[in-house]
Structure formats: C-alpha cells, structure tokens
Amino acid sequence: QVQLVESGGGSVQAGGSLRLSCVASGVTYSYYYMGWFRQAPGKEREGVAAIYTGSGITYYADSVKGRFTMSQDNAKNTLYLQMNSLKPEDTAIYYCAVKRPVGMWFDSSKVNYWGQGTQVTVST
Secondary structure, three states, X not given: OOEEEEEOOEEEEOOOOEEEEEEEEOOOOXXXXXXXXXXXXXXXXXXXXXXXXXXXXXXXXXXXXXXXEEEEEHHHOEEEEEEOOOOHHHOEEEEEXXXXXXXXXXXXXXXXXXXXXXXXXEEO
16 A cells, blocks of 8 residues: 655745655555645646656756755655745645656646645745
8 A cells, every 4th residue: 555644844934945755655666756746726736846766867847946856765765855945836735646657747637646745835
C-alpha cells in the first residue's frame, strides 16, 4: 500500500521561505514521477515540480523556476520542496504525488497516488 505523508506547510509573509517534506512508502513501480502539485481555491490542480526516477531529471513549472528547488533523500525515502521568495499567488494546498510515466509529468489526471495535502499560505 502506497503512502505519501506531507509536512512543512504553514503561513509566511511574501518573500519568505518554507520547506515541504513528503515521506513515501510502498511504491513498487520500477520507474515513476514523484513530485508536487498544488491547488488554489477555485483553480485546477497544477504541477509544481517532479523528478523522474528513471533518469533523475527534475521538472519545474515556469511559475516556480528559480524560486523552488526539489531534492530527495533516498535513505529516508523523502522528497523535499524548498520554496523561497514566496508570493501570495503561491498560496494553495500542496500535494505530494506519484505517477507512472504515462503522459506529461504535470498531468494531474494521470496521478496514481496522492498525499493528504498541506496548506501553504503567503500573505502580503
């Protein structure tokens, strides 16, 4: 049984930083995307960043490039998302996700497993 457990959300002022963590267990796919999506009120869920385990290549949404950095600790089965220079438009629930390599990395409709989500709120 796959479990994805996020932590690290919270409230910060614009320009601040947060680090999200996702501990994964039970993933049996040989290769897959693992990453982060977010959903703001009234908006569709969108891909933020992901890594493809087959190649190690990381992907970022244009809106977060240069501000967010994803990393992983394989020994701890943990994925991190370091978020710097946060903006109010980054406010959303952030979800950890695992997805087979079907379609594009940011296609939320093809995600196989979701975490429970963690709230990030950025105020002006």
